[in-house]
Amino acid sequence: MPAALPHPLRALRARDFRIYFAGQLISVAGTWMQQIAMAWLAYKLTNSALVLGLLGFASQIPILLFAPLGGVWSDRTDRRRLMMTTQALAMLQALALAVLAWQGWATPALLLGLAFVLGCINAVDIPARQSLVVHLVGDRALLPNAIALNSFMMNSTRFVGPALAGLIVARAGEAVCFLLNAASYLAVLVALAALHTRPGGGASKPALHALREGLAYAFSHRDIRLFLQRVAAVSLLVAPYVVMLPLYARTILGGDARTFGLLVSSVGAGALLASVFLASHVSIDGLARRVAHAVSLAGVALLLFALNRTSFLAYPLLMVLGFSVVLVAAGSNTLLQSWVRDDMRGRVMAIFSVAFLGIAPLGSLAMGSLAHAIGIRPTLAVFGALTVVAGLAHRPAPHQIARDA
Template sequence: MSFLSTVFARALASRNYRLYFAGQLVSLAGTWMQQIAMIWLAYRLSNSAAVLGMVGFASQIPILLFGPFAGVLTDRFDRRRILIVTQFLSMLQAVALTWLTFAGRASPEWLIGLAFVLGSINALDLPARQAFSAQLVERREDLANAIALNSMLMNGARFVGPALAGFAVATIGEAWCFAINATSYLAVIVALLAIDAKANVPHDTPAWRAFREGVGYVWSHADIRPRLFMVAAVSFLVTPYAVLMPLFASEIFGGDARTYGLLIGSAGAGSLLAGLYLASRKHTERLPRRVGVAVLVSGAGLTAFALNQLLAVAFPIVMVMGFAIITVIAGSNTLIQMQVEDVYRGRVMAIFSMAFLGIAPLGSFAVGHLAHAIGVQPALFACGLGTLAVGWAARNIGMKAVRREGPL
């Protein structure tokens, strides 16, 4: 009970955060089901690594293109209202995807186009969501716990959603996964309408000047800037493995949609454990070093996964990778949010989203085409070696931060 109290009691003591958490709990499971079903449908229709890379590219490149200006909007307008609009638009996108699939009109071109639409919505939704979380806790010392719970919630859904989607795709088809996701958005919309958090104070700085101020703030901050570079490197080199997972499930391991769902679910289980670990921490003094070590672990895991031929061995490898990746991403998010000034929070979170999700499509595009040219396993092996090199640099960043923030 003491461990559960440490994980859940602090942020969930705030009414507004409890409402937000409950709405996200329902919605995110549906979101992961849609993502898995969409990638599998793209693979089934095309049987192409390049198409898988294009779907991943289209879903996340808008975050890189529109992220900085989305951060300006997040600091300029009421974040709760922004989230209500983005959730409603995401629901409409899921409805369109459901109709196309039921009608037999889904095609790789439609999937790429709708992935781009959802990515454009997420470009605004993600920084607004992360900045809004800081308004929902009543005590600032609970902010780190709230950020870790957000990560745990997302990755708990990542653990359950893919496994459910794998079996649902194999038994009732992709369209029902899309329909379930469309319905799940109602939960978070209702929760947002019930929240009565104090609105953020909007600024009236001209948009272009506000954008330059946000970039300048990040660039001049000695701790935030290197953490963002590290997150970007992991997103480019490591996260594309998930886009190529259908090829491993089918061609390397001889499985089907169930195998794919279980592999992604295993990564989600590791991610969930990482979220629990981060949420249980009361202090952040040792976190910089842990994040640096996690980069090395993710690189070693990716290298091992690329060389592996056995399905039974793949499950623990991707679980370790899931733990390491979320330790890097969520740990970096926690450290950045604890340091950023509130007036810049939306813009900094937008740049963080660019580093995490905006850079990932470039990796998906590059690694997908590299896998098409030389094979999926050699491509991921090269990415693993690159990540190990980044890990040595990240470890040095972590050690310097520890010396500034206190002893281990």
């Protein structure tokens, strides 16, 4: 790889990060396809907003329950080998979904059960993945760019994967999406096997003691605590809207699986722009202020999306939502990774995973239940308004803005 790379791609100079990035690019595209196919299949079987909320709850509640222990495990073992195990298990889960869908055996209960299984796998995988990146680039100066590129990878596939899934589901059925996702895990397994880096394996302490130590460290650090709160607010109030999109596509826009795929791709397009925006910046100066403002922007976009009835406005509003959520999540990730001690990295990133992914199922359950009772548009409006309030409540103080400018 040439030494002179465009500024937004500079972290790809590191061999291990370059290999990891390529493998994840293929695998995450498959993951997005599976998520779309699974949500659409659940809605097709039940026509229920509550089931969509339960699906989001089942897939992410294990992260809330188990990710902190996953972070402890990540800090005391070889993260590369740990990820190879979790990725292989996720491949088996995708194959099970493919068989159920292909044979017509899928039921809401089985979908919820397999969503929970994948959530348990992710509770171990995500802290390991988040804390692995810093070791792959070597030079800590490249860390913000590596995190931004990681976000770019996640969101470029989020743009392409759902659109492809919508077409495949409409033409060939959900089973093909599940099968393609299972095959995509081969790419990341090959990439992980090729890495030279062997991070992890720190001194072992009793698991509960190590967990308490990580929690005390995170919440005694004022800035870490504040940004975890911001991420948790967006996770609870904004992120669950995604599980309602099948219902929105069919009942508000009168569309089908392709409409659903385009809605999620619009979120991905905005998220992709946020990733490019983050990757183009050399330092983290001013990032804390931008993250704080993005919380309120997400609330306004969700509120307007709730009031909208047309495809013409739905797509750009979702782009703004995708941009805002990724700016909050990836920006906070960058800041936390820059501040945290290496020996605490796995545990702090596990707490970050709980804040961003583990809190979301509570929001999914609440949003699905409320939408079942009063309808999707009033529900989205309530959650959007609450997000605006949360953004204003967590806005940076004047001295923080001055320090961060």
